[in-house]
Amino acid sequence: MQIHFFPGWPLRYAHVVVPGLQSEHDAQGTICLWAEDDPAQIAGRHLQGLFDRLDQWAAAAQQGFHAEDQALDAHRLYQEQSNYRAELPLQDLIDRGTNGYTADVFGFIQGNALLIEYGNAPDRRTSGKPILSGAFYLRRHLAVPPANLDEVRDALTRRQRNKLTRGLANRSPMAFPEPSGGHDFIVLAWPRHGDDYDAVALSISGDGDTLCTEALAATSSDAHALRRRAGPDADRLSTKTVLIAGAGSVGGHVAAAVACSGVGTIRLHDSDFLTSTNLVRHVGPRQYVGYRKTEAVAVAVEQHAPWTDLTHHPDLPYDPVGLIEAIDGVDLVIDCTGVLPMTAALAETCRRRGVALVAGALFHHGALARVQRQAVGDTPIAARSTDTRYHSLPPDDQAIGSAGFLELGCTAPVNNAPPLAVLTTAADIAFAAVDLLTERRERPDERITVLRTMDPPFHRTGAMDPRHTASAELP
Structure with missing residues (x-):
């Protein structure tokens, strides 16, 4: 057994290495004692704390680790490791078959990632990049993750072994990641913990004889994996329809x-076009400069939330009839x-139709x-200017040169709110919407x-709400 001290010690715990060890919950002989973000690892700054944790690991190894302790990292048990990573639509492939299922x-x-897909492969002559071929194998159960190609082969059904x-x-003696004419990679999947x-x-x-494999x-x-990271409200929000007016810097990030x-479902309204100068604060990608901002936001949403x-x-539209028609059937x-007139028109129309509204601006x-x-039970926005519980914003009487600027193609001073202010506002609007x-x-x-501090009552940074009167100090 060896104890290795890495840069950052003693704030970073020492690593215990047993050369040649092959066990679950270790990585090529390095015993996994704590996750890197586990505050409990502070105990490892002291030798006794390190040995106590090692004793716990040994006891768990004898009894069998829980899946949540191991994570789903079977590749760590494989004899040879690759510097590449693989990304694959795992749930989609699992849903397509049962035990013994095989798919081309x-x-x-792309970078250090092997991006795996299924279906019809693109034409190698026109794809612009080498296309690698492989096979996906699905099994019902494996007692122990495979550590080499022979163990992978033993885990397959007869039909799967024949395909492998x-x-x-069919391979030529090419080194990964060059196409070989045969299997350039394979994937073996099996259930390990519940539905995971x-x-x-x-x-x-x-x-x-020169064949070699690396994990x-x-x-x-796949969308299933992305959705698991959408948070605990995802299922509840899946049936909701939201209309968003404005696809600019704030609206794009809110969407x-x-x-x-x-x-x-999102209905996004905006007629403006994306320009190069918008990119500093906008969610849209550069390749959509010249297109409508709504189209640029749609691309960003499709990539992140399919x-x-x-x-x-x-x-x-500003007219009540057009607004009523536009907001019909939405939850929010x-x-x-x-734009103050639009906010006022939406507030009145939503109030009359009983549709909830969240409005945000810098x-x-x-x-x-x-x-x-x-929403139901809230003070109507139009009535807040005379309600002493609500703070009135100071007049915008600052000189143009102090915070904004004029620019070619603009008919008014550019609102020079920094990107961090945009992101903060968008996040607060989104929080209010989900709430x-x-x-x-x-x-x-x-x-x-x-x-940014201004004259009282806005002289301290932080949040103000109707629970603080206009004359009250900020907390």
Whole structure:
């Protein structure tokens, strides 16, 4: 047994290495005592604390580790490790078959990742990058994760072994990740803990007697895996329809945030086009400069939250009839236009139709952010200017040169709110939307966040809401 001290010790615990050890919950002989983000590892700064944890590990190894202790990292038990990673639509492939299922898959290298897909492979002549061929094998149960190719072969059904043999026989002596004409990689998957599956992805190099395999750390790339990271509200939000007015810097990030949280349907309204200067604060990618901002946001949402159906529309109309028609059938309207007349028109129309509204905007070039909610039981937005529980925003009488600027193609000073103010405001709007859609209602119906100090009562950074009167000190 060896004890290795790494840079960062003693704040980073020493690692215990047993050369040649092959066991679950270790990595090539390095015993996994704590996760890197586990605060309990502070005990490992002292030798006795390290040995106590090692005794716990040994006792657990004798009894058998729980799956949550091991994680689903079967690749760590494989004899040879690769520096590449594999990403594959694991749940999609599992759903396509049962025990003994085999599928032809293909992949290509992007950075240090092997991106694996199924279906019809692109034409090698026009793809612009080498296309690798492989196979996916599904089994019902494995007692122990395989440590080498022979153990992988032993875990397969007869039909799967025959396919593997043919795929290996067709190889030329190419080193991964060059295409070989046969199997360039394979994936073996099996259930390991409840409904969770483990997988071993192997890269293949050489042929015949020179054949060698290495295990790649595997990551799921399907919508199921993405959705598991959407948070505990995802299922509840999946049936909700949200209308978002404004697809600018704030509205774009709000759309992405509520989509990633699990919202099933978004109607996005904006007629403006994405410009290069928008990219500093906007969620849209550069390749969508020249397209409508709604289209750029739709691409970002599709990439991050494929479960969300986002449709893009032109600006909302101001007339009541048009607004009523636009908001029909939605669970929530989110106003990110930052245009006072539109906010007022939406507030009145939503009040009359009984549709919930969240409105958010930045003021004074990013010094203040205000998020208002108008739902059942809330004070109507139109009535808040005369209600002493609500803070009135100071007039925007600053000189143009002090915080904003004029620019070619603009008809008004550019709102120079910094990106951090945009992201803070968008996050607060999204939080307010999810708080309302889940019916928790834990937030006040209005919150002003002071991001940069101004004259009293906005002279201290932090959040203000109707629980603090206009003359009260900020907490």
